[in-house]
Amino acid sequence: MKNVYINSVGSVSAQNTTDDSDFLKDIISYNETTITAINPNYKDFIPPAAARRMAKGIKMGIVASKLALQKAGLESVDAIITGTGMGCLHDSEKFLSAIIDNNEEYLTPTPFIQSTHNTVGGQIALEIQCKGYNFTYVHGSNSFESALLDAKLQLELDEANNILIGGVDELADHTIVLNKIIHHIKEEPVESSKILDSKTKGAVFSEGANFFVVSNKKKASSLAQIEALEIYNTLTIDSVENQARQFLKENHINPSNVDALILGNNGDVEFDTFYHKLATGDFKNTQQFVYKPWTGEFNTVSSFGLLLAANILKIQNTPEPFKLNNTNTSHYKTILLYNQYRGENHSFTLLRTC
Amino acid sequence: MEALKLELKENIIEQLNLEDMTVADIGDDDMLFGDGLGLDSIDALELIVMLDKNYGIKLTDPKEGRHIFESVNTMAAYITEHRSK
Numbered sequence: 001m002k003n004v005y006i007n008s009v010g011s012v013s014a015q016n017t018t019d020d021s022d023f024l025k026d027i028i029s030y031n032e033t034t035i036t037a038i039n040p041n042y043k044d045f046i047p048p049a050a051a052r053r054m055a056k057g058i059k060m061g062i063v064a065s066k067l068a069l070q071k072a073g074l075e076s077v078d079a080i081i082t083g084t085g086m087g088c089l090h091d092s093e094k095f096l097s098a099i100i101d102n103n104e105e106y107l108t109p110t111p112f113i114q115s116t117h118n119t120v121g122g123q124i125a126l127e128i129q130c131k132g133y134n135f136t137y138v139h140g141s142n143s144f145e146s147a148l149l150d151a152k153l154q155l156e157l158d159e160a161n162n163i164l165i166g167g168v169d170e171l172a173d174h175t176i177v178l179n180k181i182i183h184h185i186k187e188e189p190v191e192s193s194k195i196l197d198s199k200t201k202g203a204v205f206s207e208g209a210n211f212f213v214v215s216n217k218k219k220a221s222s223l224a225q226i227e228a229l230e231i232y233n234t235l236t237i238d239s240v241e242n243q244a245r246q247f248l249k250e251n252h253i254n255p256s257n258v259d260a261l262i263l264g265n266n267g268d269v270e271f272d273t274f275y276h277k278l279a280t281g282d283f284k285n286t287q288q289f290v291y292k293p294w295t296g297e298f299n300t301v302s303s304f305g306l307l308l309a310a311n312i313l314k315i316q317n318t319p320e321p322f323k324l325n326n327t328n329t330s331h332y333k334t335i336l337l338y339n340q341y342r343g344e345n346h347s348f349t350l351l352r353t354c
Numbered sequence: 355m356e357a358l359k360l361e362l363k364e365n366i367i368e369q370l371n372l373e374d375m376t377v378a379d380i381g382d383d384d385m386l387f388g389d390g391l392g393l394d395s396i397d398a399l400e401l402i403v404m405l406d407k408n409y410g411i412k413l414t415d416p417k418e419g420r421h422i423f424e425s426v427n428t429m430a431a432y433i434t435e436h437r438s439k
Contacts, residue, residue, distance in 0.1 A: 049392065052371040106407040108369070109399045 001156040002216035004226045005354055006310045010067025010166075012037050012060040013208035013304055014295050018067065023311050024319040027294055029192040033185050034176055035206040035296040046127070053110050054123065055090035057170030060209035061120035062127055065164055069128065071221070072213035078160035079133035080121050081151050082168065083143035085299020087117030089172035097174070120168050120209075133160070141341035142231045143167065144300040145349065148214075149229050155216040166211030167300025179205060184342070186267070193321065195267035195293040203266040206296020210303035212310075218354055223310035225354040227251060227334075232346040240274055240346070241281045244338065247348045255282040259332045260312065262305050263324065264339035266292040271343050278338055279324065288324035302339040306349065309335040313353045358430045366426075369404055370397050382427045390425075398423060410438035 011017035015028055018040040028038075037060060042051055045063045054062075061082070069075065095111040113119075118136040125134050133154075137146035144167030151163040179185040179202075186202040195204060214226065228251045235243055248255060261283045263275045279288055289312075295304050312318055312332050333353050340346040363377040366386075370393065384390045387398070401423055405411040411433065413419055422432045 048374060052373055053396075102407070106403050108403045109396055110371075113396070 002158055003218070003354075004152050004155045005215050005218050005222040006212050006224045006226060006306075007162075007215045007219055007222050008068045008071035008213045009210065009223065009307050009310060010064040010069075010071065011208070011210045011304070011307055012040060012064050013210065014038060014206050017307070018063065020311075023315060023317075024322070027319060027321045030204070030296075031189050031191045033180070033187070033189050033204055034171060035204060036171060037206070037208045050127070053114060055088055055114060055170060057084075057088050057090065057168055057207070057209070058114065058120050058123050060170065060207070061166065061168040061211070062124055064166060064168070064209040064211040065124045065128070068164060068166075068211040068213050072162070072215075074162060074213060076128050076130045077132065077162045077164045077213065079135075079151070079154065079163045080125055080130055081133075081147040081163060081165045082118070082121040082124070082136045083145070083147035083165075083300050083303070084117055084120060084136060084138060084167065085140055085143045085169050086175070087138065088115050088119050089170055089175050091115035091119075093172045093174045124164070140345040141299050141302065141339060142233075142345035142347055144303045145229060145231045145339075145347040148226070148306070148349070149231065151214050152226055152229060155214060158216060161217055162213055162215045164211060165214055166209060167303030168209035169207055169298040169300050171205060171207045176205065190267065192293045196265055196272070196290065198267045199269050201268060201270055203268050203292070203297035206298050206301065208295065208298065208301065208304065210300075210307050212306070222354050223314040224351045227350040227352050229349045230347065234344060235340070235346045237274055237277055240277045243346075244278060244336070244348060245282065247350070248336070251350055253334065253350070255286070258283065258286055258334050258336045259329045260287045260289060260309075260335045262289045262291070262309050262335060262337045264292055264302060264305060264341075265290045265324070266297040268342070271340070274340050274343065274346075275338070285327060287327045287329040289318065289322045290324045291322055294321065297341070299341065302337070302347065305337050305339060306351075309337055309349075309351045313351060355430055355434065358433060359426050362426050362429055362433075365404055365408065366401075369400050380426060383425050386423055386425060405433070408439065409433050409436075411436050
């Protein structure tokens with residue numbers, strides 16, 4: 001089986017990641033219950049005639065994809081695999097609202113066409129004229145990991161050489177209202193640096209797109225090697241630590257050999273307990289990082305975690321505000337990522353330097 | 355008629371998300387499809403729905419649309435003659 005490398009990344013997020021020449025040097029702090037992604041100049045990436053029908057999620061996905069392709073020095077890829085938890089929410093809301101407002105009459109085609117979950121993957125393919133395998137995974141907070149697993153298997157078996165994978169989700173007004181009602185979004189704004197101490201229910205919601213060119217051909221610019229990935233629909237709090245041990249054992253690694261642990265804490269008092277189990281258990285002496293206080297939460301935000309891990313392995317430098325504990329590591333060779341959302345759809349991802 | 359033309363231009367810009375355009379950019383006789391504004395078949399569907407919703411005009415013959423949607427002038431003339439709203 002072939003090795004799988006992350007050869008480039010492209011990102012649109014609530015941080016300045018579109019231009020990553022100074023990777024996460026100036027961190028933006030928020031004091032909100034929802035955070036929007038920073039808009040790049042979309043006209044630099046998408047022809048206006050095409051962009052006029054695209055909601056933000058599609059545009060973010062195309063920009064992140066094109067950035068990843070540019071950095072990988074590719075014009076196209078063998079396959080495009082997308083993960084999205086909620087799909088094109090803005091157009092879904094627009095279409096459904098029009099059905100209600102117009103008494104099921106006068107339905108216009110654009111929001112309907114653009115509202116399907118695979119719109120982003122389809123539009124990326126149209127933009128780069130990629131007629132290869134195109135698949136979109138929709139599985140809550142395992143959507144991105146499912147896309148990554150598909151790509152990993154194809155690359156290992158040499159069914160493809162270069163694959164564009166990514167995670168994308170957008171915010172939309174009505175969905176925000178609904179998530180506030182059910183307390184999945186925090187009731188009160190919280191400052192980014194204080195989210196993990198907030199002791200309140202819910203998370204700060206956000207949006208973004210992180211795309212990667214993954215390949216079975218290592219290049220000088222490769223950021224990291226994807227060693228292993230495992231996804232679980234359900235895990236109990238008490239089984240998380242054992243599951244992490246088991247995952248590492250299958251990959252012949254002791255917990256003490258993990259140089260950094262990247263966790264998905266989002267400040268939800270009900271579900272951050274899963275992360276606490278790892279942070280205070282086998283990995284209490286391991287350097288730990290979090291990113292969601294600075295990016296917000298969305299179903300595919302774990303793709304930002306992968307971006308963070310890959311960059312740490314490549315540049316051997318870490319953004320200070322992302323540190324969760326005071327343990328310091330001089331050289332990063334192996335990074336473990338753990339993510340879950342509301343106690344479901346857990347994933348472990350293991351990265352190595354390459 | 356002039357008010358209707360202005361209304362049509364505003365609606366075309368809004369409905370079709372022609373973000374960079376203003377009503378001043380659309381001439382009364384400018385071709386809406388092809389070499390003019392460059393609208394496409396999805397836009398044509400949007401315009402058909404707009405005629406139905408705003409003016410009570412149901413287009414059943416696609417060939418009819420080809421002439422009606424030539425320009426703002428032809429649209430305004432057809433709407434004036436056939437509107438029920």
